[in-house]
Amino acid sequence: MREVFExxxxxxxxxxxxRELGYEGASLSVxxxxxxxxxxxxxxxxxxxxxxMAAEILAHVDAWFVEEVFKPLEEGDPExxxxxxxxxxxxxxxxxxxxxxxxxxxxxxxxxxxAGVIRNYFKRWVAALESxxxxxxxxxxxxxxxxxETVSGIQGALTxxxxxxxxxxxxxxxxxxxxxxxxxxxxx
Amino acid sequence: MREVFExxxxxxxxxxxxRELGYEGASLSVxxxxxxxxxxxxxxxxxxxxxxMAAEILAHVDAWFVEEVFKPLEEGDPExxxxxxxxxxxxxxxxxxxxxxxxxxxxxxxxxxxAGVIRNYFKRWVAALESxxxxxxxxxxxxxxxxxETVSGIQGALTxxxxxxxxxxxxxxxxxxxxxxxxxxxxx
DNA sequence: GTCTATACAGTGATAGAC
DNA sequence: GTCTATCACTGTATAGAC
Numbered sequence: 001m002r003e004v005f006e007x008x009x010x011x012x013x014x015x016x017x018x019r020e021l022g023y024e025g026a027s028l029s030v031x032x033x034x035x036x037x038x039x040x041x042x043x044x045x046x047x048x049x050x051x052x053m054a055a056e057i058l059a060h061v062d063a064w065f066v067e068e069v070f071k072p073l074e075e076g077d078p079e080x081x082x083x084x085x086x087x088x089x090x091x092x093x094x095x096x097x098x099x100x101x102x103x104x105x106x107x108x109x110x111x112x113x114x115a116g117v118i119r120n121y122f123k124r125w126v127a128a129l130e131s132x133x134x135x136x137x138x139x140x141x142x143x144x145x146x147x148x149e150t151v152s153g154i155q156g157a158l159t160x161x162x163x164x165x166x167x168x169x170x171x172x173x174x175x176x177x178x179x180x181x182x183x184x185x186x187x188x
Numbered sequence: 189m190r191e192v193f194e195x196x197x198x199x200x201x202x203x204x205x206x207r208e209l210g211y212e213g214a215s216l217s218v219x220x221x222x223x224x225x226x227x228x229x230x231x232x233x234x235x236x237x238x239x240x241m242a243a244e245i246l247a248h249v250d251a252w253f254v255e256e257v258f259k260p261l262e263e264g265d266p267e268x269x270x271x272x273x274x275x276x277x278x279x280x281x282x283x284x285x286x287x288x289x290x291x292x293x294x295x296x297x298x299x300x301x302x303a304g305v306i307r308n309y310f311k312r313w314v315a316a317l318e319s320x321x322x323x324x325x326x327x328x329x330x331x332x333x334x335x336x337e338t339v340s341g342i343q344g345a346l347t348x349x350x351x352x353x354x355x356x357x358x359x360x361x362x363x364x365x366x367x368x369x370x371x372x373x374x375x376x
Numbered sequence: 377g378t379c380t381a382t383a384c385a386g387t388g389a390t391a392g393a394c
Numbered sequence: 395g396t397c398t399a400t401c402a403c404t405g406t407a408t409a410g411a412c
Contacts, residue, residue, distance in 0.1 A: 022296035024212035104295045106351035108210035122351045156344025163294035
């Protein structure tokens, strides 16, 4: 029995390896095991090797957030978009069982390789949320501060949940952040 | 010219390499360069190799926080201890230029090797802060929530500052967290 | 598009001279 | 306590058969 893969089938599998082991820790031998693909096949899909795999995955994750989270925040109904963000974040990070690959890459020298993507991802998230908050009627300075604090808080929650090996921490943190972000509707 | 090192002289140097490159990324060849010590010498100090180096460093960092932050929070005047915590955190993480080694280790499979230390570090930090907040007169549930949120928030701030390559983010986040934690003194 | 076989640099680690 | 020399092994990457 022999399976035939598409490039896009491989990406999520490899992504999970990077998430679990980090860039340096994700060796090709582990990747071959998890994908059930040989090195030859992997290099067929990604001639640039490991670095190309990681770049592709980061672009993939980024694109998902752009469509699912950032664009709605930027363009859609702000309150609906914010509610959707909380839902997407909780499900994407599997209620704290899964970490943020881009956030993890930001912490070590891996950042240097992918500085652009990493920076843009977080920059756009903060800016998109800030925009939505302003359209909710929040004052400009406050919107900026709250957006930054929220994105930062999500990353912190992921770290702490992982460190304590307690996904409940993630749920609690998310709920606190969400509550703080909920603006009281302007009194009619 | 030939330098003679003590084990304790080496630890901070190696620690910085781990912080920058992560556990897997910190190769012995880099460590020899940064310490100016040969592999032979390193194995003289750390017969257990890389894993022993990392364990030693984690214990070192942990001990520093215990003395500088946790114990004061647990035993000392709570308001003074909290003020001291903010100062220590800002200076330890060099206002956002330096990341948290223990937090970074928590994110990838390195966590599995050092799960105990990592868990205890964060657990004790949260508990110590919670204790101080209670002694400040805060209600128990609120104290717990605020402690968790603060420690989590610091980790998030480190991640975001690194990702955006903007240490100002760290300063702002720290100030916001600090402000939220500041309890209004009970009205006399 | 998949595989095996292979190249060869770099890895963590050890032995032994000084 | 320091070094150099060397070890076996795994790392990424490539070539070529099917």
